[in-house]
Amino acid sequence: MIPVVGVRFKEAGKMYYFDPAHYEIEKNDRVIVETVRGVEYGHVITDILQINEKELVSPLKPVLRIADETDTYVHEQNKEKALRAMEIAAEKISEHGLPMKLIDAEYTFDSNKVIFYFSAENRVDFRELVKDLAAVFRIRIELKQIGVRDQAKMIGGLGPCGKETCCVQFMGEFEPVSIKMAKDQSISLNPGKISGLCGRLMCCLKFEQCVYEDKLTRIPRQGTVVVTKDGTGPIISTETLSETVRVKVELDDGTEEVRTYPIAECEITRQVDRRYRDNNEVSRFQHPKE
Numbered sequence: 001m002i003p004v005v006g007v008r009f010k011e012a013g014k015m016y017y018f019d020p021a022h023y024e025i026e027k028n029d030r031v032i033v034e035t036v037r038g039v040e041y042g043h044v045i046t047d048i049l050q051i052n053e054k055e056l057v058s059p060l061k062p063v064l065r066i067a068d069e070t071d072t073y074v075h076e077q078n079k080e081k082a083l084r085a086m087e088i089a090a091e092k093i094s095e096h097g098l099p100m101k102l103i104d105a106e107y108t109f110d111s112n113k114v115i116f117y118f119s120a121e122n123r124v125d126f127r128e129l130v131k132d133l134a135a136v137f138r139i140r141i142e143l144k145q146i147g148v149r150d151q152a153k154m155i156g157g158l159g160p161c162g163k164e165t166c167c168v169q170f171m172g173e174f175e176p177v178s179i180k181m182a183k184d185q186s187i188s189l190n191p192g193k194i195s196g197l198c199g200r201l202m203c204c205l206k207f208e209q210c211v212y213e214d215k216l217t218r219i220p221r222q223g224t225v226v227v228t229k230d231g232t233g234p235i236i237s238t239e240t241l242s243e244t245v246r247v248k249v250e251l252d253d254g255t256e257e258v259r260t261y262p263i264a265e266c267e268i269t270r271q272v273d274r275r276y277r278d279n280n281e282v283s284r285f286q287h288p289k290e
C-alpha cells in the first residue's frame with residue numbers, strides 16, 4: 001500500500017493522486033505540486049489514503065510543499081492575469097478571423113506557460129495566432145480545443161432543474177450517458193427535455209440508472225400474461241420505481257377491467273399476448289428469465 005493525497009486544481013475538476021512525501025497533509029490544505037504542465041497550486045480534497053500500487057496508473061509525483069500565504073497570493077494574481085490574457089487572445093483571434101470561440105485561460109503557478117481553451121466545430125490552424133500570442137506574453141503558449149461538455153463545465157449555468165449544473169458543482173469527470181438510460185427511466189425522448197446546456201444528454205441520467213437497472217430485472221415486459229388475485233390477463237403497462245404493473249384482467253363474470261398490482265403479487269407465466277405487443281409500443285423491459 002502506498003500513501004497518497006487527492007488533489008484538484010479546479011473546484012469540480014478531476015482528482016489526481018500525489019505522494020505526500022514527509023508532509024502532514026490534511027483535507028482542505030493547499031499544496032504546490034509538479035504536474036506534466038508544470039508547477040501547480042492545488043486543493044487537497046482527501047486526507048492521506050493508503051492505495052494499492054496496482055490502482056495507480058503512473059508513477060506518483062511528490063508534493064513540493066504546503067502552500068503558504070505567498071503562494072496563495074501568487075495563485076490569485078495568476079487568476080487576474082488570466083482575465084487580461086483572455087481579452088488579448090480574443091482580440092488576436094478576431095484579427096486573424098479564426099472560427100473558434102475562446103472559453104477560458106489559465107496560467108501555470110510558476111507563470112511559465114499560459115493555456116487557452118477554445119471550442120470550434122472543426123480543426124483550426126492557429127499557428128500564426130500562437131506566434132502572435134507568444135510575442136505578446138513572451139512565455140510558452142498552449143491552445144487546447146475542448147468539447148461542448150467541457151465548455152459547459154467551464155462556463156457554468158443553470159440546468160433544466162433550476163440548479164447549477166452538476167458538472168460545475170461536483171462532477172470531477174464525465175461519465176458515459178446513453179439514450180437507453182432515458183428509455184429505461186421512461187423519460188420523454190424529446191431532445192429538449194433530456195439535453196443539458198451542452199446539447200448532450202443530461203449527466204444526471206446516469207445517477208439513477210443503477211436503481212432502474214436493478215428494478216427492471218424484476219419487472220416483466222409488456223404483453224406478458226400474469227395471474228393475479230382477481231384473474232388472469234396481459235400486462236398493458238409498467239411502473240418501474242413502484243414495481244407495479246397494470247393488468248387487463250378477465251373477471252369471473254366474463255368482463256375485463258384494468259387494475260394495478262405490485263409485481264410481487266403476480267404470478268408471471270411464459271406466455272406473451274401478441275395482441276398487446278403488436279398494438280402497443282414494444283416494451284424495453286426484459287423478462288428476468290430471458
